[in-house]
Amino acid sequence: MIRINLLPHREQKRKARATRFAILSVVAVAVGLGLVGVAYAMVSAQIANQEERNAFLEEENAKLEKQIAEIETLKKERQLLLDRKKVVERLQSNRAESVQIFDQIVRQMPEGMYLREFKQSTDSVTLIGYTQSSARVSTLMRSLNDSPIFEQPNLVQIEVVQNKERDAKQSAISQRLSEFTLTVRITREEPEPDPSTRKGGKAKEAGK
Numbered sequence: 001m002i003r004i005n006l007l008p009h010r011e012q013k014r015k016a017r018a019t020r021f022a023i024l025s026v027v028a029v030a031v032g033l034g035l036v037g038v039a040y041a042m043v044s045a046q047i048a049n050q051e052e053r054n055a056f057l058e059e060e061n062a063k064l065e066k067q068i069a070e071i072e073t074l075k076k077e078r079q080l081l082l083d084r085k086k087v088v089e090r091l092q093s094n095r096a097e098s099v100q101i102f103d104q105i106v107r108q109m110p111e112g113m114y115l116r117e118f119k120q121s122t123d124s125v126t127l128i129g130y131t132q133s134s135a136r137v138s139t140l141m142r143s144l145n146d147s148p149i150f151e152q153p154n155l156v157q158i159e160v161v162q163n164k165e166r167d168a169k170q171s172a173i174s175q176r177l178s179e180f181t182l183t184v185r186i187t188r189e190e191p192e193p194d195p196s197t198r199k200g201g202k203a204k205e206a207g208k
Contacts, residue, residue, distance in 0.1 A: 108143035110136045130177045144184050156181040
């Protein structure tokens, strides 16, 4: 028995294509949304991971900065202790040095001279006094230069003054004296270098 389809076949094909296109469009949109969701989730996970790493690095940097600050504080305290040590050593050496200075001045002072004023600065001594002749000043300067604790004597000035003394009979005796002013440097030994600095120098030389 022959059946005849009375519906137009072209219209059926057109509807079938439209239905298939709609289904494919829905599937494509769903797949696209799924891919976008997966990509968003991956990016969000990467951002969260990077934020955790950044937080960890910031925490470690804070710890490192704290350690650096503690090291700087220790360096300052070490330097303060070294400075105090140097001051104590300088005071101890100055105590013995003052005795040596007075002893050497007394030993090197020629006859016919006496001091009126004595001044000591950091590394020099100023002598002010009277002498009967300028030759005695030259002798004093040579003696100070040969002394183990003095060097580089320098005559600042010398001028003639009048000095009046009275003898047992209360008679005025006028004597011509010269007032002199001279400076002389104190000889000191060079301080020993810091062992840490010396090691650093050796390390640099080894690096070269």
